[in-house]
Amino acid sequence: QMKVKTKNILTILSCFFIYLIISVHLIWGVISNYVFSYYRNEYQSTISIETMNIISPISTLFALPCIAFSIRAGKKVGFRLSFLISGLGMSLIFVVSTFIKSYIVFVLVFGVFSSMINGIMYLVPLYCSTKLFYEHRGLVSGILYFGMGISEAGFGLLYSKLMNPDNLPAVDVNGDNLFPKEVSENLPYTHYFLAIIIFVMTIICYFLYQ
Numbered sequence: 001q002m003k004v005k006t007k008n009i010l011t012i013l014s015c016f017f018i019y020l021i022i023s024v025h026l027i028w029g030v031i032s033n034y035v036f037s038y039y040r041n042e043y044q045s046t047i048s049i050e051t052m053n054i055i056s057p058i059s060t061l062f063a064l065p066c067i068a069f070s071i072r073a074g075k076k077v078g079f080r081l082s083f084l085i086s087g088l089g090m091s092l093i094f095v096v097s098t099f100i101k102s103y104i105v106f107v108l109v110f111g112v113f114s115s116m117i118n119g120i121m122y123l124v125p126l127y128c129s130t131k132l133f134y135e136h137r138g139l140v141s142g143i144l145y146f147g148m149g150i151s152e153a154g155f156g157l158l159y160s161k162l163m164n165p166d167n168l169p170a171v172d173v174n175g176d177n178l179f180p181k182e183v184s185e186n187l188p189y190t191h192y193f194l195a196i197i198i199f200v201m202t203i204i205c206y207f208l209y210q
Contacts, residue, residue: 010208010209011210012144015126015209016125017147017204018121019145021151027156027159033177034160034187035106036176036178037170038184038187040176042101042184043101043103047103054104058112059111059114060115062119063122066116067120067122069120070124071123073120074121080206082120083124087198090114090198094195095191097191098188126141126144129144159190159194162189163183163187
């Protein structure tokens with residue numbers, strides 16, 4: 001019985017880690033101005049900051065249908081494998097984003113694919129955990145949703161620190177708040193760093209799942 005309980009706890013930890021991973025896309029509110037500044041400074045001097053607003057409806061549009069099929073997809077593929085695929089997918093998004101030279105393409109890629117991963121996995125960790133500890137499902141759910149919260153806060157702070165270590169302010173350029181080039185040029189390095197972190201977390205998550 002102790003062995004079974006240990007396996008169940010490890011599975012919950014795995015579910016906690018996957019929530020940390022799939023919630024990374026929630027940091028868009030933190031990263032949006034850095035991303036906009038990067039593309040404005042490096043590639044497209046004519047783009048407007050209003051273009052950023054497209055990501056919210058795109059995220060909702062692609063996430064909601066995926067949520068409806070999340071449990072079924074998890075059972076079909078296998079929960080452990082689905083954790084691995086989703087984590088690697090989220091890591092890959094950050095790697096691929098460093099090769100994109102169009103701001104609108106970045107917004108579409110980040111908005112569509114990260115939202116789909118979040119949607120397809122949204123209910124799976126909750127389902128796995130509450131099934132193991134049904135009598136304590138309220139506590140388990142709270143722990144997992146706490147993971148989502150600290151993921152958004154933690155990755156948001158880390159992103160800002162990597163992008164702007166000297167905390168330089170954004171400046172007004174024709175009505176748009178832009179970070180200087182010495183800040184925005186850190187985006188590829190920052191995204192590679194986050195991709196590595198997510199990759200490591202994914203491997204931990206995969207081996208924790210019992």
